[in-house]
Amino acid sequence: MKHTGSAAVLGALSLLATACGGAAESPSGGSAAGGTFTYALRADPGVLDPAMGALSVTNTVLSLAYDTLTNVGPDGKIIPGLAEKWDVKPDSVTFTLRKDVTCSDGSKLTPADVAANIDHITDPAAKSPINGVLVPAGMKAEADDAAGTVTLSTPKPFSFILESTPIIFIVCGKGLKDRSALARGTSGSGPYTLTEAVPGDHYTFRVREDYAWGPGGATTKAPGQPATVVLKVVPNEQTAANLLVSGDLNGAMVQGSDRARLEAMPGIGKSIQSAGNGQFFYHQGDDRPAKDPAVRKALTQAINLTELAGIASGGTGRPATGLVLEPRPCRGDTVTGHLPAFDPAAAAAALDAAGWKAGADGVRAKDGRKLTLRLLYGTTRGAGVQAAAEYLAAAWKKAGADVTLNGVIDTKLSESLATAQDWDVAWLPIGVTLPTQLVAFLSGPAAPKGSNFAHLTNTRYEELVTEAVTKPGADGCKLWLEAESALFENADLVPVVENTTLVASRNATFQMQAELFSPTSFRMTEAG
Template identity: 45%
Template sequence: MKLTPAALGLCVTAALLTGCGGSGSDSDGNGSSGDTQYADGGTFTMAMAGDPGKLDPQSSASSQLFTVNQLAYDNLVAVDADTGEIQSQLATDWKVDGATVTLTLGDGITCADGSDFTATTVADNIAYVADPKNKSPYLGVFLPVGAKAEADDAAGTVTITLAQPAPFVLNGLASLPMVCEAGMEDRASLSDSTAGTGPYVLTEAAPGDHYTYEIRDGYTWGPDGATTAEKGMPDTVVMKVVQNEGTAANLLLSGDLNAATVQGPDAKRLDAQDLFTSQTPALVGEQWYNHGDGHGTADPGVRMGLTQALDLEQLASVATAGNGTPATTLAAIQPVACPGDSVSGNVPAQDVEAAKTALAGQKLTFLYSSAAGNAVSAAAELAVQQWEAAGATVTAKGVDETALQQAIFGTGDWDIAWVPLNVNSPDQLVPFLSGPGMADGGTNFSGIDNPDYDAGVKQASGMPGTEGCDTWLQAEASLFTAADIVPFANNLVTTYGNGAEFEMPGQLVPTSIRMLAS
């Protein structure tokens, strides 16, 4: 994924997951011309919609953590956002042979503390994420369950043995951040500091306000060989927490921010200015139901009724301020591994009379991200009106992204939630759509149990690469026909730049940042 993120800067505001890979040109073609003048050094300041919390890069699937991870940590490989081709990062050579993945590390890779980054460190990272006791949300998402790794430091190679072939294993490894040995030995230290090989190192953490990173000299192993010696790279990167889109837009226009992702009505006034932009298509409207015991939405009839009560086309239009399109697949980040349309004709159509039978007397809680902008808030109000017209009493709560993540992955205090998860290959979503729930150490936070989906995943996982795409899409469709989950809107997510250019294929690519001469 030219993870790409998550916005993710955010791939999409309120997305909990966006895979990263990282190289390629900005997606809308509004890049620099040959005569653009860059200024070396300086400070690049970017808004993010929430606080990343604990900074351990393998501890959370939040979009904010993905955002800051890119600065201090590298992945084993990268994915070109335009072509989908695997590119070098920490590894300069790779081979997949059935259930065996062999990677050769580049020479001279060092950690921010000056120590060497070795094949043994890679193997230790694989072992940590693969151990269910560590509860990394990346297990089964970016690293197949059952993976084991062996290192040969003399040859600089790592051999990963999978429990079974995985069709998009390299795409997953392109989103799995590698921690240096000091961090592996002292995981607690990663809560508020960094231990990576990335182009920047954390120098100041002010939770809830900002995180400051300083450039590393001698960095030469970025995506496709990117370095920190390029003219125009900032010496300092500040990731500033700005939860309100209107505030972010104002700070961008005043020059107090160099980058911000804005999706709602404030985007119109930014579009009227001569700003740099980078766009990426993303799934921005995705409705989840809590299938857990004790929730009204545990009843399949209630989930169906809630879906049938909605005019999804109208909701999509409102949520995207009239700029979006209907959802087509669950994995929407370019380059999409399995393009197609698993949504059309499979999501239940609006049928208010049928919904009334199922929803009479239901009292439900609906969560959405307050950081997603005014358009999403307006769409949430519209959804509540349509549910109540069908007989349900729904309490909507716009909460910040930290509270949303706590509810989804912690307390379970929700019935309906709008949580767009963004990846580029369908296998990366399997742990969120099936298998163990949160109480059992899994990441299936809504508790989905769909035998047709599980059977489709099993079949598709045994097929090489894109040969299984039709089966993957059919598996997704089974979730929609059962109203287990409801994708309803795609949009081009725009990140605006003032005084700087950058690549933002979902996630900010740090080595792409260029400060513009005034």
């Protein structure tokens, strides 16, 4: 299989893992007319061209202004969006578009507009980081404006060709002719239009009063729909929590120490949502100790994963059951029973058997080379990740490894993983919505030539995904689930915990899915 990818996409899939589903419901009184909804962004979204939307915080912003061909319902099923119906084949899907959709500049959305989006993303000259990951590799688009249809096709059968479309934002109108205007502006068919962008500070959107093609026929005419949405860049969670309590924010996502304070506070709407997995990868390059599967499994046996899960999540996580976020297209637990059990004595024996003998200083060595591990992690992922890294280091030192902690800010993490390659173990959160989005990172050409940053070579995984990707949707799920388990059985990566986050609200209600807003769900409520 051929894949495309980049360090930027690695950041999209793993550094800002996404929250999924649910609503932040305020306990306040009845709906309030119009008004301004203010939400805290954890980082600046950067360039706002949807074709360059690698970070989930960027896509949070884009979800206000852009629609997608389809949407995902609360039960995980695909429902209409810009397309009112579709016909799916193993290697193509033909969408019939709604006829009433207009872009923010007043122009009518056409099938040719949709096709132009796909053509731009897949054009190598565009260097889109979502090509081959969020948009299937080799996808082509053919528009029939007279029939009102657009057909998306792939060179070979692709299992989630329909399920890929809820995450592809469609640009229309003037933005198709001048994409440079999208860096700090919007040109979409969504419910809101960007009116002011102050990078590093705030982004202001104004409602489109003519919007009438949201999920289930949702419009912007409902009582309480805010006329203005302001997204404030608030990197510090404590600051965001304080602003929420004071009423200066209507919504924020909180994972750290302030979460408990907000959960216990009256007047705060609360929704607990999935926020991606916490796990660690072993670097399997030729010169790394974890190249040997016996070493990987022994190092995994040396860790009490249940304790580590509690530490990493601050006690707010759930047992990891897979790599894909809810609502998953393939249901099942791929983790339980597929990881070596905690057994320090067995870990020591396995390292002995692999030739790593303890020296006088307690550090193991083989052929004159010490068992050294450089542990890479993101420092801006919260105190839990720092504590998890320290826990891993202590356990592996006890097992006879010489461990060095290497904490870097998140914006440098993908560069360190894919380019510098100066690591042996990496703690790396993941948040993807389809198993196909991971394949380029778990197989294929190794970094820096490809996206396979950990230099994984798991023949069983590769065989399973090669077959699975040719089967439509649910037909391939058994294979996709087996493929994940094959990674864990080989200790290529070790899932530790499914993180959760608090989506908190005050004087408003709203819904999010995969860290994307459902803008027509925004409701301002009377202060209570």
